[in-house]
Amino acid sequence: MxxxxxxxxxxxxxxxxxxxxxxxxxxxxxxxxxxxxxxxxxxxxxxxxxxxxxxxxxxxxxxxxxxxxxxxxxxxxxxxxxxxxxxxxxxxxxxxxxxxxxxxxxxxxxxxxxxxxxxEKTLPINITKDNELAEVVKKSKIGDKLVLKNLSFYDRTDILYPESYKIREELLQVLKDNPKIKIEIQGHICCTPGKDEEEIALKRCLGTIEYLVINGIDKSRLKYKSFDATQPIYPIPEKNEEQKKANRRVEILILDK
Incomplete structure (x- = not known):
């Protein structure tokens, strides 16, 4: 306590x-x-x-x-x-x-x-009505699952690609702009079917939640769940690196609005 x-x-x-x-x-x-x-x-x-x-x-x-x-x-x-x-x-x-x-x-x-x-933000990101993520969240219903395009991680880590920072910041801003929304962060991995022994998918969930909380989102609005490699976008084994990158991701489930 x-x-x-x-x-x-x-x-x-x-x-x-x-x-x-x-x-x-x-x-x-x-x-x-x-x-x-x-x-x-x-x-x-x-x-x-x-x-x-x-x-x-x-x-x-x-x-x-x-x-x-x-x-x-x-x-x-x-x-x-x-x-x-x-x-x-x-x-x-x-x-x-x-x-x-x-x-x-x-x-x-x-x-x-x-x-x-x-x-010190050098390039602040402003969410507008023309922003895709903001629009998708606005139109979503409770129970909808959203794939965050381009929010992906280096292989076997919870470290984001540099180009993924923008979508993570947009998610943060959407949650700030919509204080009633509650979400579940869902983590996934690529390449290896079955149980994720290193818990990489879980670490991706927790890292995303840590980022949101440290930047002002109430923890009570956030839940998480690891799916390991059970719900790939592309079948495992993937055909190329692009498919692997798409599979190692987090998604969000709308719990409340």
Whole structure:
């Protein structure tokens, strides 16, 4: 329950301030992220057009000032190093405050690092009435399944082709423009019939949902289901790479409007 509350708070910060921020929390006396917070950080770093501006480390009332300042700095440096592993060209401020800040009454909420950031979109995508996806969703009925054209992945991964970013952003905008819509993300793979032992189709579902949630879509509007290779567009084995690419995809099922 503690981490559920913390995650809700962090996403509230993420979407509610002009200067955006996300907060990561630490175990007692630790400067490394636990599994839950590391996953949250990993999801956050997948945000498109992300620009980190500042990282600030904090510590609760653990010991004397030098110890608290050192632990706060270690937390800030640890998170900063993770950011630079993903984006080697990133340039941002690093600060630490030890215990010298307005401490929360809940000690778990004071063992933290705050990441301040902004979204720098070079080519914003505007959904208009002429947009195909927006029109299809508008005309769809509950129970309709939609194939997202050109939303496909590299083989055996949950990584999108660069040309697929646009359709994923369009899906995000459609959900923002239609707040009553609820969908199920359905994942598929190519090439190998039967059970998906590596759970690639599932990872494609989860990666898509993570992208939508980190960019402001309420998780309660999203469900997911993996179909492995049981529902290919083209029969397996496929005849060429184009057919394989079409089969490794996600689709959406309209659950509510």
């Amino acid at each position: 503690k981490y559920i509350l913390i995650s809700i708070l962090s996403f509230f910060y993420l979407n509610s301030y002009s200067q955006k921020r996300i907060t990561l929390y630490f175990d007692v006396n630790s400067y490394e992220l636990n599994k839950t917070e590391f996953k949250k950080f990993s999801v956050f770093m997948k945000t498109k057009d992300l620009k980190i501006q500042k990282v600030i480390g904090y510590c609760d009332l653990r010991s004397f000032d030098v110890y608290n300042d050192t632990l706060a700095l270690k937390r800030a440096n640890f998170v900063s190093s993770l950011i630079k592993l993903i984006d080697v060209n990133s340039n941002f401020e690093i600060e630490y405050k030890g215990q010298n800040f307005n401490q929360d009454k809940v000690s778990e909420l004071t063992r933290k690092v705050e990441i301040y950031f902004k979204i």
